[in-house]
Structure formats: structure tokens, C-alpha cells
Amino acid sequence: MKLQQLSLFLENRPGRLEAPLAAIAAEDINILTLSLADTAQFGILRLIVRDWEKAKRILEQDGWVVNVTEVVAVDVLDRPGGLAAALKILEDADLNIEYMYAYSLRRGDKAILIFRFEDPDRAVQVLLDKGLHVVGGEELISSTS
Amino acid sequence: MSLADRQPHSPADSIWNPTAETMPRAELEALQLERLRSLVERVAHVPFHRDHFAHHEIGTHSIRSLADIRRLPFTTKNDMRRHHPLGLLAVPRKDLARIHGSSGTTGKPTFVAYTARDLDIWSELCARFLVAGGLKPEHTVQVAFGYGLFTGGFGLHYGIEKVGAAVIPAAAGNTRRQIEIMRALDPEGLICTPSYALTIADAARDLGIDPRSLPIRLGHFGGEPWSEDMRREIEEELDISAFNNYGLSEIIGPGVSGECSARDGMHIQEDHFLVECLDPETLEPVPEGEPGELVITSLTREAMPMIRYRTRDIARLYREPCSCGRTTMRMSRVTGRTDDMLIIRGVNVFPSQIEEALLRVEGTTPHYLIEVSRPGTLDEVHVKVEIHPEIFSDRMDRMQSLCERISREIHTVAGIRAHVDLVEPRSIERFVGKAKRVLDKRNIQN
Numbered sequence: 001m002k003l004q005q006l007s008l009f010l011e012n013r014p015g016r017l018e019a020p021l022a023a024i025a026a027e028d029i030n031i032l033t034l035s036l037a038d039t040a041q042f043g044i045l046r047l048i049v050r051d052w053e054k055a056k057r058i059l060e061q062d063g064w065v066v067n068v069t070e071v072v073a074v075d076v077l078d079r080p081g082g083l084a085a086a087l088k089i090l091e092d093a094d095l096n097i098e099y100m101y102a103y104s105l106r107r108g109d110k111a112i113l114i115f116r117f118e119d120p121d122r123a124v125q126v127l128l129d130k131g132l133h134v135v136g137g138e139e140l141i142s143s144t145s
Numbered sequence: 146m147s148l149a150d151r152q153p154h155s156p157a158d159s160i161w162n163p164t165a166e167t168m169p170r171a172e173l174e175a176l177q178l179e180r181l182r183s184l185v186e187r188v189a190h191v192p193f194h195r196d197h198f199a200h201h202e203i204g205t206h207s208i209r210s211l212a213d214i215r216r217l218p219f220t221t222k223n224d225m226r227r228h229h230p231l232g233l234l235a236v237p238r239k240d241l242a243r244i245h246g247s248s249g250t251t252g253k254p255t256f257v258a259y260t261a262r263d264l265d266i267w268s269e270l271c272a273r274f275l276v277a278g279g280l281k282p283e284h285t286v287q288v289a290f291g292y293g294l295f296t297g298g299f300g301l302h303y304g305i306e307k308v309g310a311a312v313i314p315a316a317a318g319n320t321r322r323q324i325e326i327m328r329a330l331d332p333e334g335l336i337c338t339p340s341y342a343l344t345i346a347d348a349a350r351d352l353g354i355d356p357r358s359l360p361i362r363l364g365h366f367g368g369e370p371w372s373e374d375m376r377r378e379i380e381e382e383l384d385i386s387a388f389n390n391y392g393l394s395e396i397i398g399p400g401v402s403g404e405c406s407a408r409d410g411m412h413i414q415e416d417h418f419l420v421e422c423l424d425p426e427t428l429e430p431v432p433e434g435e436p437g438e439l440v441i442t443s444l445t446r447e448a449m450p451m452i453r454y455r456t457r458d459i460a461r462l463y464r465e466p467c468s469c470g471r472t473t474m475r476m477s478r479v480t481g482r483t484d485d486m487l488i489i490r491g492v493n494v495f496p497s498q499i500e501e502a503l504l505r506v507e508g509t510t511p512h513y514l515i516e517v518s519r520p521g522t523l524d525e526v527h528v529k530v531e532i533h534p535e536i537f538s539d540r541m542d543r544m545q546s547l548c549e550r551i552s553r554e555i556h557t558v559a560g561i562r563a564h565v566d567l568v569e570p571r572s573i574e575r576f577v578g579k580a581k582r583v584l585d586k587r588n589i590q591n
Contacts, residue, residue: 007539009532011569030504038542042538063571093399100539116539 001134003114003123008045008059010116017045023062024055032140033114035101046101050141070120073103073140075133078111086113086132092129093126095119102114107143109112151264161308162269165416166471171422173472174211174254176205177419178442182208185217188235188450192230214419214442219428219453225255226394233449234319234455236260241448246294247394247493253327254294257394258448264303267397272413274403275334277412278388278470279363286334287327287361289341290368290491291317296398297368298489300334304400306379310334320348325360331360339371339379339387345380357384365390365401368491368525372588389478392448395454396441402476407468408473417445420476421453422462425483436461438483439476457483485583487517489524492557496582499528501555509551515563518586524565528555531573565581 008014017036023101024031024047049055052068059066072091076082090097096118103112117123127134135143160166168176172183185205191392197218198204198220225233234241242261246254259267280286286305292298292314305312314327317337317469323345327335335342342364363536367390373419389532390403391411413420422431430468431437439456459481464474487494490491495517501511512531528551536547549564555563574581 005539006536009537009567009569011567011572016569033553039541039545042544044544046539063569065534065570067534067537069539099272132203 001072001128001136002070002101002120003073003137003140005069005071005114005116006047006049006052006056006059006065007040007069009065010043010045012041012043018044020045020059020062020064020091023058024049027054027058028057031103033101035099035114041065049139056061059105072115072117072120072123073135074115075107075135076128078106078109078112083113084109086127089126089130090115090123093122095123095126102142105143112140125144132137149186158277159281160349160469160471161273166273166412166473168472169172170472173415176416177444178208178211179443180209180416181214181419184444184450184452186350187447188452189298191231191233191306192237195236196450199588201392203447208481211419214453217442217452219440219455220451221455222255222395231254231258231449231555232259235450236448243299243460245296245299245394245398255395257296257398260447263397263447266417267300267400268307270397270400270417271300272307273414274388274390274400275301275304275310276391276404277403277471278365278569279386280305280308280310280334280365284334284363285313285332287313287315287316287330287332288325289315289323289337289345290336295491296392296394297336298528299397300392300400300579301365305334305336319320321352324349324352324354326514327359327361327492328354333360333362335364335383335385337359337364337366338368339366339375340369340490340519340522340524341381342366342379342387342518343375346379347522356382361385364388365403367391369488372478391476393441393456393458395456396451397446401441403467405467405471410463410477412467412469412471412473412475413462417443417474419444420462420474422460425457425459435459436477436480439555457486459483466525485514487583487585489517489526489561492560494526494561498559499555499563500582502558503528503530503551505554505558506547507538508533512575513582514573514584515582516584524587526561527566528563529568529573530564530577531570532567533570543572 008020014070030050035046037044056066076086098116100113103114124134182205202217240260241258242264243259244256246256285358288301290297302312313332315323316517349356362385364385364387366387376387388404390399392399392401402413404411421440423440426437436459439458439460441454443451460479461477462474485496499515503513509530514529515529551565
């Protein structure tokens with residue numbers, strides 16, 4: 001149910017974002033979604049790709065420091081209050097969100113959000129118990145193709 | 146004092162202690178010899194010196210001429226560390242009047258102790274170079290040096306008092322307040338590091354105040370290396386006369402030497418210090434006027450005398466007479482170090498301290514680079530640390546707290562605030578053999 005997210009360290013200067021993306025593009029690996037957190041000095045690029053193991057191998061061969069983290073993709077209703085309802089569930093269960101970002105595609109009346117939890121396993125359990133749809137890797141990939 | 150009745154610059158050089166400062170050479174050298182012999186006697190009971198002397202079969206009888214100083218063994222910073230904190234004391238602890246300290250390479254300061262007589266001599270020595278540089282009893286001087294373990298603040302403070310001038314112990318930092326104090330109290334003199342003098346000028350401009358309109362006319366600067374270019378800049382910016390002085394805490398603090406109005410080298414207070422200039426490799430004297438490592442013996446210090454202390458500072462010595470009438474030998478600016486010590490905003494820092502700080506944070510070594518620059522008037526240190534799987538996290542808060550932790554460790558160990566720049570893997574140049582850890586972009590050579 002969980003997804004493998006790749007994180008890369010980038011210096012915050014022109015052209016740094018392009019290099020790792022070009023490296024995986026050259027191997028025909030499709031990026032499903034990405035997010036970038038940055039300070040004036042450096043950034044952390046987070047990627048969800050089709051074949052994360054291959055992407056990781058390619059990036060590491062190119063000298064990047066790559067970190068693999070488990071994240072959780074959750075369907076929420078794409079209407080006012082949709083996200084708030086999901087967050088309420090997490091809050092009630094005392095689940096700490098490290099960060100989150102939106103998946104770039106929506107499906108029907110649903111939007112997908114990617115959550116980084118401190119405890120992803122418990123988060124998945126709570127979300128399922130509460131009837132939310134947790135989107136697995138296979139499903140995410142098939143929904144984009 | 147208003148602008149209208151301000152004294153002209155560079156008043157004629159007066160001599161604080163004519164007996165000592167213009168003593169005929171033969172007399173001065175006889176005094177040095179007498180003091181050197183008495184020094185050897187005074188330290189003979191200190192275990193460090195006793196063992197050293199025994200090993201080299203030395204006693205007072207070994208010193209028949211000043212040249213015999215070369216029979217005495219050297220003292221190094223390492224010796225001070227090995228006898229931390231007060232193992233080199235030559236007087237009973239109860240006789241101490243003050244203890245100062247200097248930054249050490251291992252994070253803990255090395256301590257230097259003074260008897261009341263040491264403090265009195267120290268004030269006298271500071272008075273000499275202050276007066277040589279134009280200080281008069283009717284002046285007021287703002288001291289913007291740190292007051293604390295650092296010898297700069299207290300040393301100059303009591304020297305100014307000795308001259309009979311008034312002191313404003315403003316202490317280091319808070320530049321706006323320094324300017325307010327200056328404008329309120331009209332001090333003629335300023336004591337600080339040369340780079341801080343430029344910071345004051347910049348800050349004044351930021352406040353819409355013409356730095357040249359500040360009351361200061363005279364500056365005695367030290368605590369860090371500076372150049373003639375920097376002197377011209379300071380004098381131009383603040384419309385003052387700027388004087389250089391030299392000293393180090395291990396010997397006494399400021400007061401070892403200082404410039405006179407000729408500003409052609411710093412007069413060494415030879416009645417209190419015997420200064421040699423040696424080739425740091427062969428430890429033989431360099432030809433007169435050539436650069437070499439200064440090795441200093443403190444002839445009159447009571448509490449913690451130093452015998453042939455290796456300063457690691459590179460300078461040149463001049464013996465030809467000076468136009469000011471002083472007979473003492475002069476030294477050039479310090480133009481370098483024989484070790485890798487850096488002076489950052491007046492704080493002595495060794496690259497090994499930065500390394501030690503990094504070692505306390507797992508995964509941050511072995512690839513780092515210390516970059517020192519002076520973008521404006523003040524030194525800045527950037528420590529570049531290569532990112533490594535062990536320290537990389539996808540969480541921004543973790544990465545930021547990593548930077549803060551490294552910065553905190555550097556501050557604890559080395560006493561300086563450094564910017565920590567995390568950089569991409571393999572972005573720091575690799576060296577075969579000894580790695581180059583320091584990139585000093587400041588230009589402080591003359």
C-alpha cells in the first residue's frame with residue numbers, strides 16, 4: 001500500500017534540478033509526481049517514479065545521494081472540505097505528518113495526496129479503518145498511463 | 146571637543162619612558178643579559194624548565210652573552226597545553242593577580258597568569274605604544290575590544306589609564322551603540338581590530354552619518370593581521386591616524402611592540418622582551434631584515450615567563466635607528482604564520498578545531514572545506530560539508546537542524562560563528578596526499 005519515494009539533495013543554484021531529471025529521463029523512467037523543498041542554500045527533491053529501484057541505481061551511479069522513504073498516497077474528495085476531513089482523521093489518530101504534497105493528476109471527483117508520516121504503517125491502517133482509499137503503486141501507475 | 150578646535154592629526158611623537166625607550170644599545174643589551182640570567186634562575190624550580198635545563202645541561206652559568214640564549218630550549222603552545230592549566234607557573238598560586246586565556250587548538254583555552262607586578266609592567270608597555278602613537282593624557286579613548294579572557298580589552302584599558310587618559314570601556318560589538326557613545330562622548334581615540342574600525346565606518350554611513358565626522362582622530366588597532374592598504378582605507382574612511390601594535394597572550398598580550406609616529410615598523414619593548422627571528426625549519430637566525438619566525442623570551446614576567454616561545458608568527462626585524470629617537474629594534478607587520486592558524490575577527494582558529502567539531506557530528510567528515518573571506522569589512526567563515534547518505538534526510542527540518550548542530554559544535558570548539566553550507570557529493574576538490582582544507586580568500590598580505 002505504501003509507495004517508495006526517492007529524495008535527492010540539490011544545491012540551490014541554477015541548473016541543479018535539471019541534471020538528475022535528465023539522468024532518469026535518459027533511461028526512459030517516467031516521473032509520476034515530484035515536490036521540491038528548498039532553502040536559500042539547498043533543496044530536497046522528492047520523486048515518485050515508475051521504477052524507483054532502477055531510478056535510484058541510475059542516480060547513485062551519477063553520484064547523487066538518494067534516500068528512499070515510504071510515503072502514503074490517499075484519495076480525497078476533490079471538493080471544499082475534502083482534505084480537511086482526511087486531516088481530521090489523521091489528527092484524531094494522533095498521526096504526525098512530516099510533510100505532504102499533491103499528486104499531479106486527479107481521477108474523477110478524487111484528488112490524490114502524498115503523505116510522509118513518521119509511522120506510515122499505522123497511518124495506512126488508520127486510513128483504511130476510516131474508509132479512505134489508499135492508492136498503491138500499481139494503481140497509481142495504471143491511473144497515469 | 147567641537148570640530149573647530151580639533152587637534153591636527155599625527156601630533157609630534159612623545160616618548161612615554163625615555164629611559165627605557167632611548168637607552169643606548171650597549172646599556173640595553175647589558176640590561177637584557179642581566180634580566181635573562183635572572184630569568185633562568187627564577188624559572189629553574191618550575192618542573193618543565195627544570196627538566197628542560199637538566200636535559201640540556203643548562204644553568205645560569207650557561208648564559209654569558211645574549212647570544213647564549215640559543216643554548217636555551219624552546220617553549221611551544223604544545224608545552225603550554227601539556228602543562229594545562231597553570232603548570233608553567235613560576236610563582237606560588239597565592240601571588241597571582243589575574244588570569245587571562247587564549248583560544249587553544251583543542252577547544253579549551255590556554256591560560257596565562259599575571260602577578261600584580263606583571264600587570265603593572267603590562268600597563269606600562271601599553272602606555273608606551275599608545276603614547277608613541279599620539280595618545281595624550283587629556284584624550285578619551287573608546288575601547289571596542291572584548292573584555293574577558295581575551296587580553297586585548299583589559300590590557301589596553303589599563304594602558305590608557307596609565308597614560309592618564311579617560312577610558313570608555315564600550316567592549317566589543319553592538320556597532321550602533323558604539324557610534325552613539327562616540328557621538329555623545331567625543332572620544333579622540335579608538336581601540337579595536339582593524340576590521341571592526343571599517344565596520345564602524347560602514348554602520349555610520351548606514352545611519353546617514355558621515356564616518357569622517359565622527360570624533361575619533363586616532364586609532365590603535367591590533368588582534369588580527371592587516372595590510373598597508375587596509376590602513377589607508379581606515380584612515381581615509383574615518384579621517385584618523387591608524388597605528389599598529391603587536392602582542393600575544395602567551396607572552397603578555399598587547400604591548401610587545403607598537404608603532405611610533407614614523408610608522409615604519411613596530412618598536413619592540415626590548416627591556417622586557419628578547420626577540421629572535423629564526424628560520425622555522427633550521428631554527429637558525431635568518432639574515433637581518435629577512436622574514437622569519439618570531440621567538441620571544443619574556444625577560445621580566447614573574448607569574449608565567451616564557452623562554453624562547455615559538456610564536457609561529459612570521460615577521461622581519463630591523464635594527465637600524467628610527468627617526469623618532471627610540472633605540473629599540475623594530476619588527477615588520479606579521480605577514481604570515483608557520484602553522485595553519487587562522488585569525489577570524491580577532492579569534493585564533495585552527496582548522497583542526499573545525500575538524501574536531503565536525504567529528505562530533507556523525508557522517509560529516511571526511512570531505513569538508515573551510516572558506517574564509519572578507520566580503521565587507523568583517524571576516525566570514527563558510528564551512529562546506531559534503532552531503533553523505535548517513536546525514537541526508539528527506540525532511541527539511543532534519544537538514545536544517547543538522548546545519549545548526551554543526552554550527553553550534555564549531556562555536557563550542559573554535560569560538561566562532563560559521564556558516565555551514567551543505568554541498569553536493571564530490572563537489573569538494575579531492576587531493577592526493579594531504580588534503581587542502583582551507584581556502585583563505587582574504588588578502589591580508591601587505
